[in-house]
Amino acid sequence: MNTRSDSEQINRQYYRQLQLETIDLEPEDFQQATLLSRNFDDEAQKWQAYLKILALFALKRWLSDRHLTLDNQIEYLPPHQIISSEPISNLQVGEFKVCLLTNENIVNERIEIPEKMINSPDFAAHLYVLIQVLVEEEEATLIGFIRHDKLINQSLQTNERENYKLSLPELNSDSSHLILNLKYLSPAAIKIPENALVESKSWEKLTTWLEHTFTETWQPVEELLGNRKPIMQMAFSLDKTTEKLSPKVVKKFLKQFQMTQKQRGKIQPDLSQPELSETEVNTALVNILQTTEDEETRWQVAELLWEIDPSHPATGVRRAIDLGMQLAGVPVALMIAILPKPNQRFAVLSRVYPLQEQRFLPANLKLIGLDEMGESLFEIRARERDDYIQFKFTADPGDRFSLQVSLNSATVTKHFII
Known part of the structure; x- marks a missing residue:
């Protein structure tokens, strides 16, 4: 050279x-x-x-x-x-x-x-x-x-x-x-040329959420979706008294994870003791969150921590917005979660929930991801009796994308920057 x-x-x-x-x-x-x-x-x-x-x-x-x-x-x-x-x-x-x-x-x-x-x-x-x-x-x-x-x-x-x-x-x-x-x-x-497509966009910067800076329209998930049971109840039974995931219940997940990792030749902490304290459970979950290379495992652990310790700093940030007034009165919410990864990238979860007394999303409701130029990145369509739809991806600082929720002729689009 x-x-x-x-x-x-x-x-x-x-x-x-x-x-x-x-x-x-x-x-x-x-x-x-x-x-x-x-x-x-x-x-x-x-x-x-x-x-x-x-x-x-x-x-x-x-x-x-x-x-x-x-x-x-x-x-x-x-x-x-x-x-x-x-x-x-x-x-x-x-x-x-x-x-x-x-x-x-x-x-x-x-x-x-x-x-x-x-x-x-x-x-x-x-x-x-x-x-x-x-x-x-x-x-x-x-x-x-x-x-x-x-x-x-x-x-x-x-x-x-x-x-x-x-x-x-x-x-x-x-x-x-x-x-x-x-x-x-x-x-x-400093006026610079802009595409007509992006001229009026208001970009929500997700990394500022990690600094606890939010715009008013994005609410804490617990406030907007507080009456909905956690996603992880599909895998585990809830504590009958608190209706939350107890350390004893989460230990099942940790044991399952440990068995999988042993098959891959990885060494995990000893979980043989009969009971784990809440601190021990949290420590084990955070360790997985910060070291696993598997995205699905990362989000499963984040879901568990959201339920047992939602304010833990390792769980990233999630917020939700009620789209009902903008989507022809259809009671649905868009949730966004951002989770830092070890390599300075970010895992992003987008999810649409039904609101109010609705148990399921309307059939054919769509969640669509768009790039900065408005080109489609993905499209998820709700089926009969879907209680949520979602899409997960990884993004870099400075990346821009849009999420579109649509049903029939009604459409709401939100714009984001990492």
């Missing part, structure tokens, strides 16, 4: 005169960049990916040092964004869309930005940030940034590749201004 690209030579003395901010790159950054760039066969693509990944690590560290967060997981970015010469778009910092320009975008003392990155609703960003990676110096330089509203006011010229050209001095080189924009400016103050 090369150690230096031609673009690293451009205007270094000019950059130093501006006293631009540098970001130290750590040995693990280079190790991870090398590892991730190995996924590509072409040497030029490997080098391009290597520089871009290092630039992403630099941006992430620079933001983190200023109490800001790059929501995207670098290892899960689309491969075509990593190996192409185009900027990396659709990065998310809070509610801001950020476009990262790197070495590959610097040409003859100018940066090149593809037209679609400015005018297309799918790629346009609030802020465009240029970071140059200096491999031999083991550092990156934050050269500057420009807001979308400032960018479109420039007299931009296009080249034969339909890229807009912007001279480097037209960037704002004061990094403190970038911090001020990200921390104190509303994204709405």
Whole structure:
């Protein structure tokens, strides 16, 4: 792999005169960049990916040092964004869309930005940030940034590749201004192109639920669905006095789980003692929740903990919303649960329940999942005598999706961001 690209030579003395901010790159950054760039066969693509990944690590560290967060997981970015010469778009910092320009975008003392990155609703960003990676110096330089509203006011010229050209001095080189924009400016103050489909969407950010921040329409599940018996009663008998799952009952699940894990060669805690305290039960369940690789087991354990210790921090967060007024008076509720996973991803459960005195959902009621562009991801249809329908999936920080509940001609759509 090369150690230096031609673009690293451009205007270094000019950059130093501006006293631009540098970001130290750590040995693990280079190790991870090398590892991730190995996924590509072409040497030029490997080098391009290597520089871009290092630039992403630099941006992430620079933001983190200023109490800001790059929501995207670098290892899960689309491969075509990593190996192409185009900027990396659709990065998310809070509610801001950020476009990262790197070495590959610097040409003859100018940066090149593809037209679609400015005018297309799918790629346009609030802020465009240029970071140059200096491999031999083991550092990156934050050269500057420009807001979308400032960018479109420039007299931009296009080249034969339909890229807009912007001279480097037209960037704002004061990094403190970038911090001020990200921390104190509303994204709405920078108008960017939007699809008509998403223009009026109100996105519910699920990771803020983990910080106990909720919008008013989403209620605690116990309040909205308090009169419904737990899902896990299908597998276990409830305590006749409390109608809840007792530690003795949950021990059955733990023994069943232990038997399954023994068959797989995994060692579990000893459950031979005749009785387990509530604390011991909770500890055993949380241990499974935090270590199991099986998604179905993860949700079974979460269900059990919701019943015996609903406030336990390991169980994630769940909330529900009454859709009756919006769904032609049909008494149903949408429940969403979000559960952190060990690999910094999130397990998401969507479930539709009947409300009031209804035991079952109306036949043919549908729960539909949509991606950010409105394309269908899944569709679950209620059958006769279904007391709920559900869908479980895994998502990454920054992912957007919508859930649609429909019956005949009535439809309600809710929009979410991780």
